[in-house]
Amino acid sequence: MAKMAASMVAESGEDVFRKMFKFYKRRDPPPDLREVTDFSSGAASGGKIVPVKLDPAAVSDEEAACVGLQPIRDWRAFGLQGYPGFIFISNPFLRGSQAFWVRQCLKTYPQKPNVCNLDMHMSPSDTQDIWARSVQALRTPASVKRQPKSLLERLRWVTLGYHYNWDTKTYCAKSFTPFPADLHMLSERITAACGFPGFNSEAAILNYYRSDSSLGIHVDESELDHSRPLLSLSFGQSSIFLLGGPHRRDPPTAMFMHSGDVMLMSGPSRLLYHAVPRILPAPPQRAALLEELNCASGLQTGSVLEPVSQEDWDVCSRYIQSSRVNMTVRQVLGSGQSFPKEPMSALQTGDEGWMVGCHDDGNSGKRKRTCSDPVGTVET
Numbered sequence: 181m182a183k184m185a186a187s188m189v190a191e192s193g194e195d196v197f198r199k200m201f202k203f204y205k206r207r208d209p210p211p212d213l214r215e216v217t218d219f220s221s222g223a224a225s226g227g228k229i230v231p232v233k234l235d236p237a238a239v240s241d242e243e244a245a246c247v248g249l250q251p252i253r254d255w256r257a258f259g260l261q262g263y264p265g266f267i268f269i270s271n272p273f274l275r276g277s278q279a280f281w282v283r284q285c286l287k288t289y290p291q292k293p294n295v296c297n298l299d300m301h302m303s304p305s306d307t308q309d310i311w312a313r314s315v316q317a318l319r320t321p322a323s324v325k326r327q328p329k330s331l332l333e334r335l336r337w338v339t340l341g342y343h344y345n346w347d348t349k350t351y352c353a354k355s356f357t358p359f360p361a362d363l364h365m366l367s368e369r370i371t372a373a374c375g376f377p378g379f380n381s382e383a384a385i386l387n388y389y390r391s392d393s394s395l396g397i398h399v400d401e402s403e404l405d406h407s408r409p410l411l412s413l414s415f416g417q418s419s420i421f422l423l424g425g426p427h428r429r430d431p432p433t434a435m436f437m438h439s440g441d442v443m444l445m446s447g448p449s450r451l452l453y454h455a456v457p458r459i460l461p462a463p464p465q466r467a468a469l470l471e472e473l474n475c476a477s478g479l480q481t482g483s484v485l486e487p488v489s490q491e492d493w494d495v496c497s498r499y500i501q502s503s504r505v506n507m508t509v510r511q512v513l514g515s516g517q518s519f520p521k522e523p524m525s526a527l528q529t530g531d532e533g534w535m536v537g538c539h540d541d542g543n544s545g546k547r548k549r550t551c552s553d554p555v556g557t558v559e560t
Contacts, residue, residue, distance in 0.1 A: 195428045195429060196428075196429060196430070196431045196432075197397055197422065197424045197428045197429070197430065197431070197432050197453055197455070198397065198428065200422060200431065200432055200434070200457075201394075201396075201397060201422060201455055201457045202457075203457075204420050204422070204434060204457040204458050205394055205457040205458055211458075213420075215434065216420060216434045216435060216436055217229065217260075217433060217434065217435040217436070218435070218436045219256075219258050219268050219270050219435065219436070219441070220270050220271075220436075220438060220463075220466075227261075228260050228261045228262070228433070229258050229259075229260065230258065230259045230260070230261060231257070231258060231259075232257040232258055232259045232267050233257075234252055234255060234257050234373045234374060234375075235252070235372070235373055235374075235375060236251070236252040236253040236373075238252070238372040238373050238375075238377060239252050239369045239372055239373050242482075243369055244369060244373075245274065245483065246365070246482050246483045246484060246485075247362070247365050247366040247369055247483075247484055247485070248273050248274050248277025248278070248280060248281065248366070248483075248485050249272050249273060249274060249277075249366075249369065249370070250272050250273065250274055252373045254272075255269055255270075255272045255373070256269065256270040256271075256272075257269045257270075257374075258270070260423075260433060263423065263433070263448075263449050263452070264447055264448045264449060265409075265445065265446040265447030265448050265449035265450060266423065266443070266444070266445055266446075266449040266452075267374050267443070267444040267446075268435070268441070268442075268443050269370075269441065269442040269443075269444075270438075270440075270441060271438065271439070271440030271441055271442075271466070271469070272370075272440070272442060273440045275469065275472055276472040276473055277485060278415055278439060278440055278469065278470050278472075279470070279472070279473050279488045279493060279496065280485045280486060280488055281366075281413070281415060282415050282416065282470070282496050282500060282505065283488050283492055283493070283496050284360070284362065284363070285386055285388075285415065285505045285507065286311065286332060286495070286496055286499060286505070287311040287492065287496075288360070289338055289340060289360065289363075289386060290310045290311070290332075290335060290338050290386075291308075291309065291310070291311070292304065292307070292308055293357045294338055294339065294340055294357055295338070295339045295343045295357075296310070296335060296336075296337060296338045296339075297335065297336040297337050298310070298331060298334060298335065307331070310331045310332055310335065311332065311495075313330065313331050314330035314331050314332035314333070314495075315495050317329075317330035317333075318330055318332065318333075318495045318498045318499060319494065319495060319498070332499060333390075333499070335388045336387070336388055337385060337386060337387055337388065338385075338386040338388075339383070339384070339385055339386075340357070340359055340360060340363070340383065340384040340385075340386070341356065341357065341358075341359035341381065341382050341383040341384060341512075342355065342356050342382055342383040342512050343355040343356065343357070343383075344383065344385060344402065349402050350402055351383060351402060351403070351404075351512050351519065352519050353518075353519045359381055359382060359383075359384070361484070362484040363381060363384065363507070363509065364380075364381040365484055366413075366484075367379060367381045367411050367509040368381065370411060370442060370444070371409060371411060371444065374409070374444050374446075376408065376409055376444075376446065379408060379409070379411075379511055380408075380511045380513075381509050381510075381511065382510065382511050382512040382513065383403070383509075383510045383511075383512050384507055384508060384509045384510065385507075385508050386505060386506070386507050387505070387506045387508075388503065388504075388505055389416075389417070389419065389456070389459050389503060389504040389505070389506070390459070390502065390503055391417070391459050391502050391503070392459070393456075393459055393504075394455075394456055394457050394458065394459075395455055395456040396455060397422075397424075397428065397453055397454075397455040398453065398454070398455065399451055399452065399453055399454075400445075400450075400451075400508070400510070401451055403510050403511065403512045403513075404512055404513050404514065404517050404519070405511060405512070405513055405514030405517060406450050406451060407514060408446075408510075408511035408514070409444045409445060409446035409450065410444070410445040410446070410450060410508060410509075410510055411442070411443075411444055411508065411509040411510075412442065412443040412444070412445070412506060412507070412508045412509075413441075413442050413506070413507045413509075414437045414438070414439060414440070414441050414442075414504060414505070414506045414507075415439050415440065415470070415500065415504070415505045415506075416439055416462070416470070416499075416500035416503050416504040416505050417439070417459050417460065417461060417462050417500065417501075417502065417503060417504040418436055418437060418438045418439070418459070418460045418461065418462045418463065418466070418504070419436070419437045419456050419458065419459050419460065419504055419506075420434055420435070420436060420437075420456065420457055420458045420460065421434070421435050421436075421437045421443075421454065421455075421456055422434055422454060422455045422456070422457060423435065423449075423452060423453075423454050424452055424453035424454060424455075425452055425453065426451065426452060426453070427453075428453055430453070432453070432454070432455075436460075437506075438462060438463065438466045439462055439466045439467075439469070439470045439500075439504075440466070440469065440470075456506075459503075459504055470500065471497065473487075473488055473490070473493055
């Protein structure tokens with residue numbers, strides 16, 4: 181990675197992040213992935229991977245199991261030299277538990293009153309139950325020619341809790357729906373194990389990636405309190421994640437994110453540039469883990485997890501065979517903080533009163549997609 185970054189800096193002297201984004205995104209010829217760090221194996225780390233000690237006492241084994249997590253002492257957590265505050269946890273989920281979270285991302289979280297990209301150009305009645313309107317198409321065998329993409333396949337983003345306004349790049353008190361209790365519990369327990377007790381999940385952005393999708397170069401800085409971490413969870417196909425520095429001229433480190441992997445960005449790493457230039461097929465071992473279903477008898481008492489029916493999983497499995505879902509969870513307000521007053525003109529209100537907005541990729545370069553589609557084939 182150092183050799184590649186150095187050569188790109190020598191060529192341009194400027195936006196090396198953009199050059200590396202294009203390098204990993206290109207299709208012909210495909211990029212050389214030998215310098216991509218793989219935390220699951222330690223490959224291509226160049227000695228940059230360092231172990232991170234978590235706090236097993238912060239979350240009991242029972243509390244971890246209730247959200248589908250292994251005991252904290254069994255987690256494989258790492259940091260990167262030069263990135264203080266960055267923590268990578270290699271799939272801390274119990275066998276069979278990822279299926280529940282995948283189903284939540286596809287069936288539950290896109291439902292109203294939450295907001296999604298389809299609300300930008302469809303009536304609320306047409307996006308009321310995206311799952312129900314998509315299951316028939318996704319159950320159609322791949323060998324059978326079917327109608328255009330289902331609503332689920334056209335889904336690009338969903339917002340939870342405080343809904344981010346893509347025009348003003350802000351949150352506000354009036355654009356809010358209740359944050360899912362199960363996702364808050366999962367987020368609270370992961371962050372507590374990483375040294376951030378009392379994390380309050382107030383907003384989340386779910387990004388839905390197809391095989392040709394990417395996410396442009398950006399910094400997550402709209403939250404009012406940057407002392408609380410940014411939490412990222414991924415399911416489905418793998419991706420290349422680029423983590424840079426506070427400036428776009430800083431060369432990024434490329435790493436794989438596989439299904440079940442968790443990242444936490446805090447402290448000096450909280451406001452670093454990052455991007456996703458490429459989606460890749462999941463390694464066979466990760467793909468096999470994802471296909472396992474947890475049975476009702478194996479669920480912990482008090483668990484937020486519910487058994488996933490085979491009927492539901494058939495739809496989920498078909499979707500994630502070629503797609504990736506990522507959830508980023510944020511605490512927007514610090515203790516005692518409140519939102520500044522904002523004129524209503526800064527917000528757009530949907531037909532049923534839901535506050536919606538338009539997404540910008542946070543990228544100072546060129547864009548080739550509409551502002552309502554944060555995940556796409558964007559030129560950066």
